[in-house]
Every structure is written in structure tokens, then in C-alpha cells.
Amino acid sequence: MEFQHVTVLLNEMINLIVTDPEGIYVDCTLGGGGHSLALIERLSPDGLLIGVDQDEEAIEAAGERLKGAKCSVKLVHDNFSNINNILDNLGISKVNGFVFDLGVSSHQLDDGSRGFSYMNNGRxxxxxxxxxxxxxxxxxxxxxxxxxxxxxxxxxxxxxxxxxxxxxxxxxxxxxxxxxxxxxxxxxxxxxxxxxxxxxxxxxxxxxxxxxxxxNELGILKQTMEDCVEHLLPGGRLGVITFQSLEDRIIKRTFKDMERGCICPPDLPVCVCGHKAVVKSVSKAIKPSKEELEHNPRARSAVLRVVEKLADE
CATH class of the missing domain: 1.10.150.170 (Putative methyltransferase TM0872, insert domain)
Structure with missing residues (x-):
């Protein structure tokens, strides 16, 4: 079965994430390669795209779709929760941006043999x-x-x-x-x-x-977000698209925690915690437009959140 997936909030994500066409960007949920295809179109020959997915079918399909990219492309079969090891194995410590498109791809839902869908019979x-x-x-x-x-x-x-x-x-x-x-x-x-x-x-x-x-979709989110921020260059950005309230709640709370500065009790005259904000929000939560929903009803619950890594003091 051909791997197909309608990419949600594509332009909104790419416009906010790509800040340097010569930079390194990681698509942590490669899927059918929709976001990655848009990313490589923005990158120069000096740029690098790293695509990560735990689904071998996604890796194979994206590899075909991304052929001919003018920038360098590296595809990794792994779970994004292992982002520290993934980047270490590639000899990369800092990147310019991360992209996450959480949830199940259209291909996985439509392929009854994968057993994801209540609309298609399968094991x-x-x-x-x-x-x-x-x-x-x-x-x-x-x-x-x-x-x-x-x-x-x-x-x-x-x-x-x-x-x-x-x-x-x-x-x-x-x-x-x-x-x-x-x-x-x-x-x-x-x-x-x-x-x-x-x-x-x-x-x-x-x-x-x-x-x-x-x-284990929810259990890995918080730590993965924190790990990704550690690997961002100052000014680098992390974008996450969620499709259900439980995921979005975790992402929203994790980003908010990383945006907070002092966490001392308000009655203390001076800060003693030493806690520093490490990111700032780039925009309010973004949802699909009416036009996108008309073409892709599955996008109705999608929410995009983007944060930017702050410079070290």
C-alpha cells in the first residue's frame, strides 16, 4: 500500500521553524515526508535535514519522496524519544529546528492491516x-x-x-x-x-x-521536548502539532514550564531558586483554517505550538 498522508498546518509550521536556510533541521515524525519535503525546499545546499520515524514503511516512502533534495538528507529509523542518541550517532550537538507532527498518519489509519482504525477491519x-x-x-x-x-x-x-x-x-x-x-x-x-x-x-x-x-505516546513527550530544547541553538525553534487534548495538555504545560523564570515563593525578597527561562513562545496556539478543514476534515483537532530557544546569559 502506498504511504500517503495529508500534511496538516504545513505552511504555518515551516514559516515559523525555518530561520536559517543553511541550518540543520530535524523532522522527528517523518511520516510520508510532507513537512520534510517543504523543509528541503527552504534549505540551501549547505543545509541538512534529518528525518526520524519508528515506522520502516515511512522511512522507505520518505526516502523516495525526498530524492533529488539540494540539501543533505539523513533518514533514521528510531523513536524520537531517543533524540539524544540519534544526534550523538550523527556527530551533531546543536540544530536549528525540530518538527513534530504527533498522532497517527493517514496511511496508518487507512491500512486495515495495521489495526489502527475502527473503520477498517484488520488484526x-x-x-x-x-x-x-x-x-x-x-x-x-x-x-x-x-x-x-x-x-x-x-x-x-x-x-x-x-x-x-x-x-x-x-x-x-x-x-x-x-x-x-x-x-x-x-x-x-x-x-x-x-x-x-x-x-x-x-x-x-x-x-x-x-x-x-x-x-507509550504520552509517557515520552515531556522528556523528549526537554531533550530537543537542549539541542537547539539560540534562536532555534521547536514546533509541535498535536491532535488530541491529552497530548496538547502535556506539550502546553511543558513549554510553559520551560518559559518560566523565577519559581521562588512570591513573598521572598530576592530570587534564590536560580531557575531561568530557556524558551519563549513564538505565537499563540495555531489551528487549521476553514479552507484547510474543507480539504482535510481529519485536521479539525490539530493544534500547533512553537517555542524559540533563548540565548544563554
């Missing part, structure tokens, strides 16, 4: 990295009911988490739950008919929760 998988030993099948069929409830409630913000976990455990007593279609039908049975008639697809929140658990 329960949901791994962004096919080397990951944990799959959605293991989560659904081996986690205790209390674990499932916790995941679905916390990662999916699903009000019917308890009933869904109960129904999953009841069904798997007869036989393992193997496909996305089976899981969707169980979720539908667990949610009362009146509740199913309003809001998004009844399986959306549960599928999101299981996917986040499989890929």
Missing part, C-alpha cells in the same frame, strides 16, 4: 514500530479488567470505560478478540444505544486509548 496491532513486542492484541486479551478500565478512562477520556472493560473481559472468556471489527462490536454493545447516537464514533476513544498504551 489488532496498532504498533507504529513493528519491532515493538506489545500489540493491541496483547492489551485487549491479557490486561486485567482494572487495567483496561484505567487506560480507556485516562487515555481515551471515555465515560463508559468501566462497561467497555467489563464487556471485553466477558467476551474474551469465550475466545480471544483478534480483529478491530470484533472490538468495535464489543464496544458498541457496551455503550447504551442513546449514548451511541451522539458524539463521535463509539469506538474512537477506546481505540485512541489502546493505541496510546501500545506506543
Amino acid at each position: 489488532l496491532d496498532m504498533r507504529m514500530n513493528q519491532d515493538n513486542p506489545l500489540t493491541a492484541y496483547e492489551v485487549v486479551n491479557t490486561y486485567e479488567q482494572s487495567q483496561l478500565k484505567k487506560i480507556i478512562w485516562e487515555y481515551g477520556e471515555e465515560r463508559w470505560a468501566n462497561r467497555i472493560a467489563e464487556f471485553i473481559c466477558r467476551f474474551r472468556e469465550e475466545k480471544p478478540i483478534e480483529t478491530t471489527e470484533e472490538l468495535v462490536n464489543i464496544i458498541k454493545a457496551a455503550i447504551p444505544a442513546n449514548a451511541r447516537r451522539i458524539g463521535p464514533h463509539p469506538a474512537k476513544r477506546t481505540f485512541q486509548a489502546i493505541r496510546i498504551e501500545v506506543n
Whole structure:
């Protein structure tokens, strides 16, 4: 299946991130190469693009798409949480910008064999990295009911988490739950008919929760953002696009913490904490335009946040 993905907030991201056409930029979520393709068009022959993705199909597809770039291009098959090792292995300590486009690509959603989508039937998988030993099948069929409830409630913000976990455990007593279609039908049975008639697809929140658990999507964000800022040159920028409130909350809070200066109690006459702001916000949170949403409805929940590394005092 051809790797396709409609890149969200493309111009907004690139216009804010690229500050030096001769610089080094890292696309930490390479995907189909949409942001990277726009980046290489802005870079001179002296520039360097580093593309990172844990999905081998994405690396292969982007490699083809980025052929002919006038700047240097290096592609790395790895998880962006390993950014310190990635840059160390390339002999690079500082860069001019980082790009993150979080969430699931259109290709992963549309390919039923990957098991991400509640709209396409396939084996329960949901791994962004096919080397990951944990799959959605293991989560659904081996986690205790209390674990499932916790995941679905916390990662999916699903009000019917308890009933869904109960129904999953009841069904798997007869036989393992193997496909996305089976899981969707169980979720539908667990949610009362009146509740199913309003809001998004009844399986959306549960599928999101299981996917986040499989890929540890939230657990790696804060540290990764801090690591990236450490590798930014003064004036370098970090841009992140999120697609759901849990991700955005973590990014917003992490950026805010890094923007804070003194954290001493307000009644102290002088600062004793020594805490310094390391970044500043470049703009308010940016959302897709009405025109973009008309062409790509999947972009409706996207939010872009960008910060800039401050110069050392």
C-alpha cells in the first residue's frame, strides 16, 4: 500500500521553524515526508535535514519522496524519544529546528492491516514500530479488567470505560478478540444505544486509548521536548502539532514550564531558586483554517505550538 498522508498546518509550521536556510533541521515524525519535503525546499545546499520515524514503511516512502533534495538528507529509523542518541550517532550537538507532527498518519489509519482504525477491519496491532513486542492484541486479551478500565478512562477520556472493560473481559472468556471489527462490536454493545447516537464514533476513544498504551505516546513527550530544547541553538525553534487534548495538555504545560523564570515563593525578597527561562513562545496556539478543514476534515483537532530557544546569559 502506498504511504500517503495529508500534511496538516504545513505552511504555518515551516514559516515559523525555518530561520536559517543553511541550518540543520530535524523532522522527528517523518511520516510520508510532507513537512520534510517543504523543509528541503527552504534549505540551501549547505543545509541538512534529518528525518526520524519508528515506522520502516515511512522511512522507505520518505526516502523516495525526498530524492533529488539540494540539501543533505539523513533518514533514521528510531523513536524520537531517543533524540539524544540519534544526534550523538550523527556527530551533531546543536540544530536549528525540530518538527513534530504527533498522532497517527493517514496511511496508518487507512491500512486495515495495521489495526489502527475502527473503520477498517484488520488484526489488532496498532504498533507504529513493528519491532515493538506489545500489540493491541496483547492489551485487549491479557490486561486485567482494572487495567483496561484505567487506560480507556485516562487515555481515551471515555465515560463508559468501566462497561467497555467489563464487556471485553466477558467476551474474551469465550475466545480471544483478534480483529478491530470484533472490538468495535464489543464496544458498541457496551455503550447504551442513546449514548451511541451522539458524539463521535463509539469506538474512537477506546481505540485512541489502546493505541496510546501500545506506543507509550504520552509517557515520552515531556522528556523528549526537554531533550530537543537542549539541542537547539539560540534562536532555534521547536514546533509541535498535536491532535488530541491529552497530548496538547502535556506539550502546553511543558513549554510553559520551560518559559518560566523565577519559581521562588512570591513573598521572598530576592530570587534564590536560580531557575531561568530557556524558551519563549513564538505565537499563540495555531489551528487549521476553514479552507484547510474543507480539504482535510481529519485536521479539525490539530493544534500547533512553537517555542524559540533563548540565548544563554
